[in-house]
Structures are given as structure tokens and as C-alpha cells.
Amino acid sequence: NAGVTQTPKFQVLKTGQSMTLQCAQDMNHNSMYWYRQDPGMGLRLIYYSASEGTTDKGEVPNGYNVSRLNKREFSLRLESAAPSQTSVYFCASSEALAGAQETQYFGPGTRLLVL
């Protein structure tokens, strides 16, 4: 199993450009998450999807949109990139059984630079 995969690995954008970060998992997990990691800030949740067909805002959703395309895939879109969105983006998934405290499995990350 590949686990959680993310594309691209690295991207440079100009301010105002748009792009979509792709994430897929092959573990049949119900829940998926997008985090951003900034120096000195740890990881912060952008959006999450508890199950196929649902999405909800996390701690820092402004400037982003998400789509849970199917159970496997959860994409993150930047409609108009800003330098403040320069970060490393991590996708994660978890089985999310009701009432369970579970492990999240992380992808390798996408490093985004907005000029």
C-alpha cells in the first residue's frame, strides 16, 4: 500500500495564481485532513472531511477550498495564492470509527512557495 500520497511535491506560484493540491489514500479511511506547517507554528488544520461527501473548516480555512471527490481523494485548492500561503502542506487520513481516538496517517507533504 502506498498509504497517503500527495502531488505535487513542490510548487512555485506567483501571487494571484490558483492551484490544486491533490491527496489520495488507499487505506479505505473515512476521514481526511489538510494541515499546513509553518516555522514555529507546528501543524494547523485547514479543512477536514469526516466522511465522503462532507467537509468542514478547521483552524485556518481562509483562502482555501476543498473537495472530497470520493472516499480516496481529498483536494485542496488555492483560488488566488498569497505569499502568506507559503508553507508545507500535509494531507492525512484516519479510519475514524465513531468514538475512537485514532492514528492519523500523513502524506509526504507539498512544499509551496508563493512569490
Added chain:
Amino acid sequence: AQRVTQPEKLLSVFKGAPVELKCNYSYSGSPELFWYVQYSRQRLQLLLRHISRESIKGFTADLNKGETSFHLKKPFAQEEDSAMYYCALTTLQTGANNLFFGTGTRLTVIP
């Protein structure tokens, strides 16, 4: 609101010395806490969960509700323990286990 604090950004210890990475939290509900680790050029991965009360790679962590702490400890540090360590707290919302991370501690074990 929930918050996880890791007071040390950097921690260096000699090989064979004990190591303790501090984590304090604030949360009004019943906390579930984790330690995640990121080794060089590897993905972020779970190290241990408090609910499992297990020891992984010689590390243990005890939840102290009185002190609202979940410190990670190992009696004898090894060079391969050098990594970035994140303490995290989860809340149950609509079935998803959203994680709130601390800012991380970079542990360096000196040979």
C-alpha cells in the same frame, strides 16, 4: 479552546542520557493525547498514544491531568532518536479526530 504547548524548541542530550520532552495542554473536555515524530526525510508518524499506555522505541508518556501534562520520556537516548517531536491533542467533532499540534521540539542526540 484547546491548546498544546511545547516549551522547548530545541533539546540536545548526549547518547545514553535520559531525555524528557515537555508537553502541556489546555482543554475543557476529556483529553486524548498523542506524540508524533518526524525523522529526517520521513513522514510524520505516530509514536504513541496515551490511551494505549504502551512503550514505543523505549519512549513512554504519562497523562497527568492534575498538571495537564503529557511529557515524553526515555531513560537512555539513542542517536536514532534525533527527530522532530510533536505533542498533539484530539477532539471528537462530527466523527473526525481533529488534531491540535504543539509547535514541536527538535531533539538532537549527541554521540
